Amino acid sequence: MKTIYLDNNATTKTAPEVLEAITPYFHEWYGNPSSAHSFGGQVARRLKEAREQVAALLGAETEEIIFTSCGTESDNTAVMSALATQNDRRHIVTSRVEHPAIKALCSHLAGRGYRVTEIPVDGDGRLDMERYQQSFAPDTAIVTLMWANNETGVLFPVEEAANMARERGIPFHTDAVQAVGKIPIRLKESAIDMLSLSGHKLHAPKGVGALYVRKGSKFSPFMIGGHQERGRRGGTENTPGIVGLGKACELAGRRMKEENTRVKALRDKLENGLLAAVPNCRLNGDPSNRLPNTSNLSFEFVEGEAILLMMDEFGICASSGSACTSGSLQPSHVLRAMGVPFTMAHGSIRFSLSVYNTEEEIAFVLEKVPFIIEKLRRLSPYWKTEKRANAAA
Ligand SMILES: Cc1ncc(COP(=O)(O)O)c(C=O)c1O
Numbered sequence: 001m002k003t004i005y006l007d008n009n010a011t012t013k014t015a016p017e018v019l020e021a022i023t024p025y026f027h028e029w030y031g032n033p034s035s036a037h038s039f040g041g042q043v044a045r046r047l048k049e050a051r052e053q054v055a056a057l058l059g060a061e062t063e064e065i066i067f068t069s070c071g072t073e074s075d076n077t078a079v080m081s082a083l084a085t086q087n088d089r090r091h092i093v094t095s096r097v098e099h100p101a102i103k104a105l106c107s108h109l110a111g112r113g114y115r116v117t118e119i120p121v122d123g124d125g126r127l128d129m130e131r132y133q134q135s136f137a138p139d140t141a142i143v144t145l146m147w148a149n150n151e152t153g154v155l156f157p158v159e160e161a162a163n164m165a166r167e168r169g170i171p172f173h174t175d176a177v178q179a180v181g182k183i184p185i186r187l188k189e190s191a192i193d194m195l196s197l198s199g200h201k202l203h204a205p206k207g208v209g210a211l212y213v214r215k216g217s218k219f220s221p222f223m224i225g226g227h228q229e230r231g232r233r234g235g236t237e238n239t240p241g242i243v244g245l246g247k248a249c250e251l252a253g254r255r256m257k258e259e260n261t262r263v264k265a266l267r268d269k270l271e272n273g274l275l276a277a278v279p280n281c282r283l284n285g286d287p288s289n290r291l292p293n294t295s296n297l298s299f300e301f302v303e304g305e306a307i308l309l310m311m312d313e314f315g316i317c318a319s320s321g322s323a324c325t326s327g328s329l330q331p332s333h334v335l336r337a338m339g340v341p342f343t344m345a346h347g348s349i350r351f352s353l354s355v356y357n358t359e360e361e362i363a364f365v366l367e368k369v370p371f372i373i374e375k376l377r378r379l380s381p382y383w384k385t386e387k388r389a390n391a392a393a
Helices: 016-022 038-058 071-085 100-110 129-133 158-167 239-277 304-313 333-337 359-378 381-392
Strands: 065-068 091-095 115-119 140-146 172-175 194-198 209-213 281-283 294-299 348-352
Touching: 016 239, 038 065, 038 194, 038 239, 065 071, 071 100, 071 140, 071 172, 071 194, 071 209, 091 100, 100 115, 100 140, 129 158, 140 158, 158 172, 239 281, 239 294, 239 348, 239 359, 304 348, 304 359
Parallel strands: 091 115, 091 140, 140 172, 172 194
Antiparallel strands: 065 209, 194 209, 281 294, 294 348
């Protein structure tokens, strides 16, 4: 059975071009880039090139890029650095809908005496900018707001939010793990001080990420050890991963237009097709300000997990809520923060596409999913009650 992979916000396939670029770094160019010999030096030169490729995608400078092991490490490094370099400041501003890489870290810090202000969102997942403006305190150490939400794809106005933080002298970090490679980013022209990204969300392998730190920012390392990354992140570099991340960034830059035209059109076709074919179905998230690849739909009176299992029988991969939170029966914290009604939140499915998806795949999903929902609703006592109530009205 063919796999139809619509779970690209969870992870992506390593691009064949990336795989080709990294393979020699396992067995041919396996030297340590810190070694004095020219064998290691060759690898160091390739890392420099990868740094240039990442910086180019972000509109940043090479010395502003620190390679890490993942998005979570980048997020943790950014927040912990802001706290370590300003130890008289004990307040953090964030949002209610962050990924656990920020959300759980902030809860952990709240347990250690830091004050955390979580800015709410409206029913469409948009950040409450009025509440944001009121959130700053004299001891705010950092603002950390995601650029694109992993569950709904909703984009936060991070550039505007960064300007407001800068006016008050507060460092601004954005978790751009879902945004990088999907929307244009020009850090040089923004007031963003730190930005996190992760390789496996943009067709590089798992186990590599990067943190952008604006030149001149105060910085305190999270991983303390050797002098790698100019003393900002100890540990021998994941050279194949970094080479892969560089190549993936170069590819993403070239494919940005396709992502925002063909992939977006496929996403819209899937979304509009399901909304038209399935009664009591709704879109979660601001329709006008979203990533081009993401669609979060709620199917009322069915369980998301049941939909996933039945889609799985047809080889269709998607997600209910975020992959990191699935397994719990609670609806996702993102949908709860948006006030999505309980009966809708439980039946939410996130479809996330990539450049590797095709028209045929979307046509197949449009044929199968309405049938799956109908079948599940026939088993749902809530749906039967709803139908009776509608018939009586
Ligand atoms: C918005 C966001 N931030 C951070 C992460 C964590 O990235 P990683 O899996 O590379 O640690 C993810 C992964 O799902 C994410 O979607």
